[in-house]
Amino acid sequence: MKEYTVEIKSGNKLAEFLGVFDENLNVLSKELSVVAYVDDGFIKVSGEKEKVEFAKTVIEKLLDVVSVSEPLDKSRILYCIDMAREGNLDGVEKIFSGVIAVTSRGKQIKPKTVGQKKYVDAINKNTIVFGVGPAGTGKTYLAVCMAAVAYKQKLTEKIILTRPAVEAGEKLGFLPGDLQNKVDPYLRPLYDALGEMFGYETYQKLIEKGVIEIAPLAYMRGRTLSNSYVILDEAQNTTKEQMKMFLTRLGENSKMLITGDVTQIDLPQGKESGLIHATKILKNIDGIETVLLTHKDVVRNPLVSEIVKAYVKHEEKSQKDIKNDSDK
Numbered sequence: 001m002k003e004y005t006v007e008i009k010s011g012n013k014l015a016e017f018l019g020v021f022d023e024n025l026n027v028l029s030k031e032l033s034v035v036a037y038v039d040d041g042f043i044k045v046s047g048e049k050e051k052v053e054f055a056k057t058v059i060e061k062l063l064d065v066v067s068v069s070e071p072l073d074k075s076r077i078l079y080c081i082d083m084a085r086e087g088n089l090d091g092v093e094k095i096f097s098g099v100i101a102v103t104s105r106g107k108q109i110k111p112k113t114v115g116q117k118k119y120v121d122a123i124n125k126n127t128i129v130f131g132v133g134p135a136g137t138g139k140t141y142l143a144v145c146m147a148a149v150a151y152k153q154k155l156t157e158k159i160i161l162t163r164p165a166v167e168a169g170e171k172l173g174f175l176p177g178d179l180q181n182k183v184d185p186y187l188r189p190l191y192d193a194l195g196e197m198f199g200y201e202t203y204q205k206l207i208e209k210g211v212i213e214i215a216p217l218a219y220m221r222g223r224t225l226s227n228s229y230v231i232l233d234e235a236q237n238t239t240k241e242q243m244k245m246f247l248t249r250l251g252e253n254s255k256m257l258i259t260g261d262v263t264q265i266d267l268p269q270g271k272e273s274g275l276i277h278a279t280k281i282l283k284n285i286d287g288i289e290t291v292l293l294t295h296k297d298v299v300r301n302p303l304v305s306e307i308v309k310a311y312v313k314h315e316e317k318s319q320k321d322i323k324n325d326s327d328k
Contacts, residue, residue: 002052003045003052004059006063007041011041019072022037024073031077031078058080058084058089061089065092065096070097083114098117104198109145114296115133115292115293116142125289130290132275139259141189144231145197147257158210158213158229160228160231162214162246163232163233164216164237164242165216190233217232223249228254232257243277260273
């Protein structure tokens with residue numbers, strides 16, 4: 001048996017580290033298979049030597065996170081544990097503390113994972129960025145945040161949101177209302193993010209002025225998109241032809257952010273996803289970068305990460321079974 005003890009002199013920092021009713025300490029105890037408790041300003045950890053040594057590494061990093069005024073919660077604790085197991089804990093607290101944007105209500109938006117930080121850095125450095133990953137990784141939300149910041153800083157004149165309306169066959173004719181009403185169901189996540197960034201009253205005014213434009217992908221044909229941040233969401237549902245059409249709309253002083261989840265393709269069987277095709281053939285071009293996000297970057301309920309992992313594991317097993325059958 002081994003014991004590790006660390007003193008936290010600040011009562012506020014201790015409270016932030018422990019969480020409500022010591023819930024953070026309970027998460028650490030369960031996930032690291034050690035006994036962790038607080039005793040008069042000291043955090044004490046006991047258990048098997050290797051597990052206590054590992055717990056020490058995690059706790060010291062979590063204290064660094066708290067020291068830069070970042071709150072702890074279960075998702076961040078689990079993320080730090082995962083990073084520690086991979087030996088990638090260095091600088092995690094800097095990732096958590098970097099401000100990307102500020103919402104209309106003053107909430108600071110920050111990266112929550114290494115993957116998200118890499119994604120944001122790629123957007124800052126490149127003209128075209130593909131953000132590819134499962135649901136809950138923040139790829140669409142962060143794209144909208146970056147577009148809003150660019151507009152507020154007068155780095156762009158317009159924000160254009162588009163998405164392939166696969167479910168409606170790109171025709172949209174059977175839906176009631178004008179164009180915006182027709183595409184509303186497909187672009188709701190983008191609306192919500194923009195409303196949060198600008199405030200819903202300002203957001204509506206920007207829509208009316210044409211600063212924010214919403215249109216299905218088919219309406220991009222024949223245009224040149226200049227001085228704009230252009231976000232193509234659900235890009236896994238584009239065909240190769242649609243993706244080529246979209247990418248060649250790029251005009252002067254514009255940036256394109258393309259997001260998608262290649263595990264949720266709704267195209268007819270036999271049609272290759274334009275997203276998959278584009279990331280293959282454009283990977284060696286300067287100014288274009290693809291960032292692959294994984295279940296480790298999921299920032300919704302921690303259960304979402306487990307769901308994504310389960311589906312990935314099932315898909316890998318299915319592919320392996322198919323290969324084994326074909327080899328017989």
